[in-house]
Amino acid sequence: MTNTTSEPQEIAPNPVAAAAPTDKVVLGWTHTARFLTTASQLVHLPPNELPEIAFVGRSNAGKSTAINTLAQQKRLAFASKTPGRTQHINLFHLGPKDAPNALFADLPGYGYAAVAKAAKLRWQKVMADYLEVRRSLSGVVLMVDSRLGLTDLDKQLLEFVTPRVRNGEIKLLVLLTKADKLNRKEADAAFFATQDFLGDIVTEESDVRVTLFSALKKQGVADVAHILYEWAHSATLVKASFNPEDLPDPAAQVDEAVRPAAE
Ligand SMILES: Nc1nc2c(ncn2[C@@H]2O[C@H](COP(=O)(O)OP(=O)(O)OP(=O)(O)O)[C@@H](O)[C@H]2O)c(=O)[nH]1
Ligand SMILES: [Mg+2]
Numbered sequence: 001m002t003n004t005t006s007e008p009q010e011i012a013p014n015p016v017a018a019a020a021p022t023d024k025v026v027l028g029w030t031h032t033a034r035f036l037t038t039a040s041q042l043v044h045l046p047p048n049e050l051p052e053i054a055f056v057g058r059s060n061a062g063k064s065t066a067i068n069t070l071a072q073q074k075r076l077a078f079a080s081k082t083p084g085r086t087q088h089i090n091l092f093h094l095g096p097k098d099a100p101n102a103l104f105a106d107l108p109g110y111g112y113a114a115v116a117k118a119a120k121l122r123w124q125k126v127m128a129d130y131l132e133v134r135r136s137l138s139g140v141v142l143m144v145d146s147r148l149g150l151t152d153l154d155k156q157l158l159e160f161v162t163p164r165v166r167n168g169e170i171k172l173l174v175l176l177t178k179a180d181k182l183n184r185k186e187a188d189a190a191f192f193a194t195q196d197f198l199g200d201i202v203t204e205e206s207d208v209r210v211t212l213f214s215a216l217k218k219q220g221v222a223d224v225a226h227i228l229y230e231w232a233h234s235a236t237l238v239k240a241s242f243n244p245e246d247l248p249d250p251a252a253q254v255d256e257a258v259r260p261a262a263e
Helices: 015-019 023-030 063-071 117-133 152-166 184-198 221-240
Strands: 034-039 052-057 089-094 102-106 137-145 171-177 208-212
Touching: 023 221, 052 063, 052 117, 052 221, 063 102, 063 137, 063 171, 063 221, 102 221, 117 137, 117 152, 137 152, 137 221, 152 171, 171 184, 171 221, 184 208, 208 221
Parallel strands: 052 102, 052 137, 137 171, 171 208
Antiparallel strands: 034 089, 089 102
16 A cells, blocks of 8 residues: 555664664774874785775875875875875774774875886885785775876776786775866766776676765765775674684574575
């Protein structure tokens, strides 16, 4: 029967929706970001067992600003008008103080013309090594200026991670930054062009997403917090459930009423 009144309806709880964390929970989690350490070389990075999410992209794309916005702190990561500001890999802890559950890594930007060639090559090597071999790396947030779209350097970087993205080892989120500089039509065009390009990387195992983002207008902030929270917590769950004998019997948890009839 169709109900035509505007009375609020009693809706049966949807177990999936009920389990999804609220904006408050996921933003509360990103707000816990705090500085852990800085390193100029890979060998100086501390070993890490937690899910690590790296923020990468061209110099000036807005990486540090995005981290500050997610953390709701003005100067956690050093954002600047001067491209090439972030010269080291800066690590941040997230989660409870006594039991951190994820790491953010703010990486130096690439493609800044004024950096000397030798320094540029050194950094490209560090970045490539980091993306290819860092075991704890479980997510990459590629920040792209929405007005420029994916540049050749971004595409080269994607090549370094593509094998691990395709097999699902690394999740990928492309953030189209500074979306406040685009009108609706331009934003749609940037979004679909990026999604189109990423089509080749997507497999059944992969987790590849695109989001428009503006630190200035706070656009996409909660969406990004949801994605990163999900990544961090699903990785923890996978690790926690490593011993299959510890897992509860899923059949035992299915309520009789919803258990499918035996064939
Ligand atoms: N309009 C607008 N400007 C932004 C936004 N996000 C960042 N910016 C500006 O872009 C410039 C670069 O931002 P950063 O966050 O320092 O960029 P980065 O990617 O960390 O740069 P490097 O450290 O050089 O790699 C700064 O002037 C920011 O204020 C945004 O959402 N909208
Ligand atoms: Mg920076």
